[in-house]
Amino acid sequence: MDLNGKHIVLGLSGGIACYKAAELCRALIKEGATVQVVMTEAAAQFITPVTMQALSNRPVYGSQWDPREPNNMAHINLSRGADAILIAPCSADFMAKLLHGRADDLLSLMCLARPLERVPLLIAPAMNREMWAHPATQRTMAQLRADGTTLLGVGRGEQACGESGDGRMLEPQELLQDVIAFFQPKSLAGQHLLVSAGPTFEAIDPVRGITNLSSGKMGFAIARAAQEAGATVTLVAGPVALATPRGVHRINVVSALEMMEACVQQADQATVFVATAAVADWRPDTAANQKIKKDGSGQVPHLGFVENPDILATLAQSPRGASGELFCVGFAAESHDLLAHATAKRARKQVPLLVGNIGPATFGQDDNALLLVDAHGATEIPRNSKLALARLLVANIAKRIAQQSA
Numbered sequence: 001m002d003l004n005g006k007h008i009v010l011g012l013s014g015g016i017a018c019y020k021a022a023e024l025c026r027a028l029i030k031e032g033a034t035v036q037v038v039m040t041e042a043a044a045q046f047i048t049p050v051t052m053q054a055l056s057n058r059p060v061y062g063s064q065w066d067p068r069e070p071n072n073m074a075h076i077n078l079s080r081g082a083d084a085i086l087i088a089p090c091s092a093d094f095m096a097k098l099l100h101g102r103a104d105d106l107l108s109l110m111c112l113a114r115p116l117e118r119v120p121l122l123i124a125p126a127m128n129r130e131m132w133a134h135p136a137t138q139r140t141m142a143q144l145r146a147d148g149t150t151l152l153g154v155g156r157g158e159q160a161c162g163e164s165g166d167g168r169m170l171e172p173q174e175l176l177q178d179v180i181a182f183f184q185p186k187s188l189a190g191q192h193l194l195v196s197a198g199p200t201f202e203a204i205d206p207v208r209g210i211t212n213l214s215s216g217k218m219g220f221a222i223a224r225a226a227q228e229a230g231a232t233v234t235l236v237a238g239p240v241a242l243a244t245p246r247g248v249h250r251i252n253v254v255s256a257l258e259m260m261e262a263c264v265q266q267a268d269q270a271t272v273f274v275a276t277a278a279v280a281d282w283r284p285d286t287a288a289n290q291k292i293k294k295d296g297s298g299q300v301p302h303l304g305f306v307e308n309p310d311i312l313a314t315l316a317q318s319p320r321g322a323s324g325e326l327f328c329v330g331f332a333a334e335s336h337d338l339l340a341h342a343t344a345k346r347a348r349k350q351v352p353l354l355v356g357n358i359g360p361a362t363f364g365q366d367d368n369a370l371l372l373v374d375a376h377g378a379t380e381i382p383r384n385s386k387l388a389l390a391r392l393l394v395a396n397i398a399k400r401i402a403q404q405s406a
């Protein structure tokens, strides 16, 4: 419940994307938020206030003359307790209204009358691609940003009008993630995080290979948490079918050698490297070009192995890693004696921080428990969802970086 205790005013202006606002309203509530819906007259042409009232479990407001408010000041009363006003969809016309501070309907009046320092304004634009690309819209957006409005971006693809391009409203789940991210502390602002995640796959022949049970979930959660914390994030992912977290740049790789190449290439721009990947320690010394066939003799093929390079140790012991310019964090997936193995691994890899976990208890699961090992000792982070742990770890890394540069 990432929005527990948050009160959100969900404003709808006129546009076909209003149909997505119904699902967004539900999604916000499912995450623990309370939602007060305010609609413009145009929005009510696309979706009824009845639908939005039923979903939000609160009366919907649409007029600045609403007599239900004892003081007849809905524009003041509705915004004062809000943690944010989210306009989704925000039409081109409504954006232009916000730009000029016009206030001739309840929603725009409320936006203008909100306490700027306490009630942030987030907008999810939705319009035809020509309207989106028009210099007037682009100019409006630049000014709204300068005025402190958070623009949540748009999607690309088929539009209700039959054209295709930029300007679709983001999907409800994407908007939900953006709203959740908005409320997270920006402890990694200005940092560039490189994360390796998932297993690697070492080919034996074109149809077989050696891999492991890492699901990539912890690494993906760290990438998401770092992005929420304001970092630029590059995620080098082994073969997993997980969705890329919003705003994260993902590079897909298969083998340890490919992961090594991608990480080394990206590390130059990074300030933090978190190695969550379960990199295969060995790869077959030769990968056959064609499928190895049974010849009927009962003979089994003999595989030889060579050791893969250690990505974490390579980056941690590079000049930028050794000087702390690239803050390196390792993971240790162990089956037993976690503290002893994690402590030894930290020293061997020469990283300031190593995060231990029990492999068989975490691979594929949605939760985990961590043991943070640094030069001073070990701290346990008790079992929790991987996303919750990732947020704690990100905050911990941010503190260490701040201490280092102080």
Ligand code: CTP
Residues within 6 Å of the ligand: 196, 256, 275, 276, 277, 278, 279, 280, 281, 308, 309, 310, 311, 312, 313, 329, 330, 331, 332, 333, 334, 345
């Ligand atoms: N790691 C890496 N490259 C490798 C092997 C490991 O970057 N070739 C990183 C992992 O991403 C992890 C840390 O090193 O952050 C420890 O990985 P782990 O598999 O637990 O340790 P190993 O070094 O492989 O040691 P062992 O197999 O003996 O436990």
